[in-house]
Each structure stands twice: as structure tokens, then as C-alpha cells.
Amino acid sequence: MPVYEYKCDNCDSRFEVLQRISDPPLTDCPECEGALRKVLHPVGISFKGSGFYSTDYKSSSARPSANGESAPSENGASEKKSSEKAASKD
Structure with missing residues (x-):
């Protein structure tokens, strides 16, 4: 059975109670x-x-930025791709 911690909104007292998951949560401070x-x-x-292994997970630099584009990599591959796109548009 799990132990739940409760906090009173009125007196800020904290206590732990051993309850079943199916038990209703407590509502009144003792x-x-x-x-x-x-x-x-x-x-x-x-x-x-x-x-x-540390290689099992994506590095933080590979995560998308706030504008939806991926962050540039350390070797400048993203910069190369964006410069190639700009050159092809001209």
C-alpha cells in the first residue's frame, strides 16, 4: 500500500497516511x-x-528550438544546408 503525503491549506500541517489506491482521498485536516x-x-x-550508454539518447543540441527548427550542430551542417537553400533560390 502506498504512503500519501497531505498538506492542510489552512494550518500548513503536513502528515503521511498509508492508504490503498482505491481509497478516497482525505478532505479534512485532523x-x-x-x-x-x-x-x-x-x-x-x-x-x-x-x-x-550516453549515446543512446539525443544530445541537447539536436532538440528543436522554439521556432521549430533544429539547433545547429557542432560541425556546421545546418549552416551549410541553409546556405545551399539560399543559393538555390537565387
């Missing part, structure tokens, strides 16, 4: 009867073992 909400935490992922 200290002040204020409204409760679940606190979500990020999950840490660790890739260990011989099957994971």
Missing part, C-alpha cells in the same frame, strides 16, 4: 478541519547497468 490536498513528489530515475 488538526484544524481545514481543506487537505495531496502533495506530489518527483520520482528519481537511475539508469544502472551495462545496457545504458
Whole structure:
């Protein structure tokens, strides 16, 4: 059974409760009867073992930029392609 953390919006108290996934979430603070909400935490992922390599994933320079074009690579291949397109339009 998972452990859920709750925080009171009224008194800022925090506590953990062991609940089933199918149980309804708690709504009232046991200290002040204020409204409760679940606190979500990020999950840490660790890739260990011989099957994971740094070359398995795209580099950050290959991600598309905000305008939808891919970022230029280190060897200038994107610059060469764009200059060739400009020359062919003339």
C-alpha cells in the first residue's frame, strides 16, 4: 500500500497516511478541519547497468528550438544546408 503525503491549506500541517489506491482521498485536516490536498513528489530515475550508454539518447543540441527548427550542430551542417537553400533560390 502506498504512503500519501497531505498538506492542510489552512494550518500548513503536513502528515503521511498509508492508504490503498482505491481509497478516497482525505478532505479534512485532523488538526484544524481545514481543506487537505495531496502533495506530489518527483520520482528519481537511475539508469544502472551495462545496457545504458550516453549515446543512446539525443544530445541537447539536436532538440528543436522554439521556432521549430533544429539547433545547429557542432560541425556546421545546418549552416551549410541553409546556405545551399539560399543559393538555390537565387
